[in-house]
Amino acid sequence: FxxxxxxxxxxxxxxxxxxxxxxxxxxxxxxxxxxxxDLGHVTLPFDLTKQWVMRLQEEFFRQGDKERKLGMRISPLMDRKKLGVCSSQAQVGFMEVIAIPMYEAWAKAFPTCGCMLDQVKETLEAIQAMKTSA
Known part of the structure; x- marks a missing residue:
């Protein structure tokens, strides 16, 4: 009970x-x-987050390939010839500017969702550790 x-x-x-x-x-x-x-992948353990980001990058690159083929200007983060969303720099920026503030607001409104924010912060730490060791 x-x-x-x-x-x-x-x-x-x-x-x-x-x-x-x-x-x-x-x-x-x-x-x-x-x-x-939509951004729930960042609340998963780091190894799963990394897999989702790699899938996202491939989706972005395919869009960039289509844009190139059509003679269009290639959208940001969509060009295979440049750094993609998988780069540590892009991931740290995304986590610090988008994910963490959003999940902080969500956890404040819904305290039982605080574990999501905790995982996002752990994922950021893992990305930063990879960036430092590279």
Whole structure:
């Protein structure tokens, strides 16, 4: 009962909180949830995050290849001939400027999601360690 009781209480609190939100607050919460989900790979252990980033880089490069083939200007981070999103420099910048501030805001709004922020910070530390040892 203790665990299920806590879960029911937390759920009731979340439901009440939702009811008290304005339409604008609900919209913002849903938009933020979509961003948190979209960048969810950074909340995984580092080895899995790295795999997802490599897949993302390949997707970006394929887009750049198509842009090159069509004679278009190649979008930033999409050019195979330049550093991609897998570079330590790009990853550190992304984590510091985008991921950590976003997950800090999310964890502040939803404290039970603090573990996501913790993992993002661990991933950043792993990337920085790789960058230093390279």
């Amino acid at each position: 203790h665990i299920s009781g806590n879960a029911r209480l937390q759920n009731k609190t979340a439901v009440e909180m939702w009811r008290l939100m304005s339409k604008e607050q609900k919209t913002l919460t849903i938009q933020m949830a979509m961003k948190v989900a």
